[in-house]
Amino acid sequence: MDNFEKSKLIDEAKRIIFKASEQIKNHMQRPYDINTKQDRKDLVTEIDESTEKFIIKKVRSSFPDHKIMAEEGTGDEVNSLDGTVWIIDPIDGTMNFIHQKRFFAISIGIYHNGEGIVGLIYDVMDDTLYEGIKGEGAYKNGKKIPELTKERELKDTLIGINSFWSIPNRRLNEEKIHQLIRDVRGTRSYGSAALEFAYIAEGIIDAYITMRLSPWDIAAGIIIINEVGGKATQVNGEPLDLLKDNTVLAANEVVHSGYIDYIEEK
Ligand code: IPD
Ligand code: CA
Ligand code: CA
Ligand code: CA
Numbered sequence: 001m002d003n004f005e006k007s008k009l010i011d012e013a014k015r016i017i018f019k020a021s022e023q024i025k026n027h028m029q030r031p032y033d034i035n036t037k038q039d040r041k042d043l044v045t046e047i048d049e050s051t052e053k054f055i056i057k058k059v060r061s062s063f064p065d066h067k068i069m070a071e072e073g074t075g076d077e078v079n080s081l082d083g084t085v086w087i088i089d090p091i092d093g094t095m096n097f098i099h100q101k102r103f104f105a106i107s108i109g110i111y112h113n114g115e116g117i118v119g120l121i122y123d124v125m126d127d128t129l130y131e132g133i134k135g136e137g138a139y140k141n142g143k144k145i146p147e148l149t150k151e152r153e154l155k156d157t158l159i160g161i162n163s164f165w166s167i168p169n170r171r172l173n174e175e176k177i178h179q180l181i182r183d184v185r186g187t188r189s190y191g192s193a194a195l196e197f198a199y200i201a202e203g204i205i206d207a208y209i210t211m212r213l214s215p216w217d218i219a220a221g222i223i224i225i226n227e228v229g230g231k232a233t234q235v236n237g238e239p240l241d242l243l244k245d246n247t248v249l250a251a252n253e254v255v256h257s258g259y260i261d262y263i264e265e266k
Helices: 003-027 046-062 094-099 174-183 193-202 215-226 253-260
Strands: 034-036 043-045 067-070 084-092 105-112 115-123 128-133 137-140 158-160 186-188 207-213 230-233 246-252
Touching: 003 046, 003 084, 003 105, 003 115, 003 128, 043 046, 043 094, 046 067, 046 084, 046 094, 046 105, 067 215, 084 094, 084 193, 084 215, 105 193, 105 215, 115 193, 115 215, 128 193, 128 215, 137 193, 158 193, 193 207, 193 215, 193 230, 193 246, 207 253, 215 230, 215 246, 230 253, 246 253
Parallel strands: 067 084, 158 186, 158 207
Antiparallel strands: 034 043, 084 105, 105 115, 115 128, 128 137, 207 246, 230 246
8 A cells, every 4th residue: 555545544534433433413302212132231232333334424525445344244244454444333332331421432444465554543532543554653633652661570560451350251270360359550441452552552451351343343453463562463362354253452661561370261
């Protein structure tokens, strides 16, 4: 992809995300349908669906040869990252959207032949755009985000982790997770994977650990944190695969490997 194509792609992706965000804000003032997917905690609203359709329509009209992977199923069936692929989460943090009316984001990651080119995470109610551009850096509302500190030890870190870890689980050694929670400085749980990645990039948390995320939860975040000295892998340190669900360990690179011993999968 040449520079001209790349800058057209970035401009258009930003235009789409701003417009989609406006539509969400308007629509959420009116009543909307809420449904469940796999279980009673897996929520989806008509606004998740209409936002996805809106974004896809715009992408298709500007870039008819690009492929689209999206959470609510209105994209393409994507089996490879060849060509240009948009990986879209129309609302990341649907439970926050419904209950809290804030702390949710639109996430768009654009990959070209498997390489992350542009990652955009838009915190809708805070009007904050996190942006990562391969080789050019990461930005928060247009302002360059500095490289993450190299002066960080695991004992001084604040980590994003949710309450699933406290539930007895056949897949994990809970004792080790309890030890991790004792050993770090503190834990936070924000309810939007995309925003947790953005917060790592911003340096306001140091890591995010979770046992199952889909490609659209992480596609943009990976690009953004890579640009500031963050690293995202599976919890065993293996590379992430954007064609399937993954466990995720995203962190400031200087502490990333320190967490791996604590997460023992059975
Ligand atoms: C969810 C959020 C949440 C994470 C879940 C995701 P959704 O995405 O990112 O923080 O814990 O695993 O599925 O469904 O709100 O787009
Ligand atoms: Ca969902
Ligand atoms: Ca999501
Ligand atoms: Ca979603």
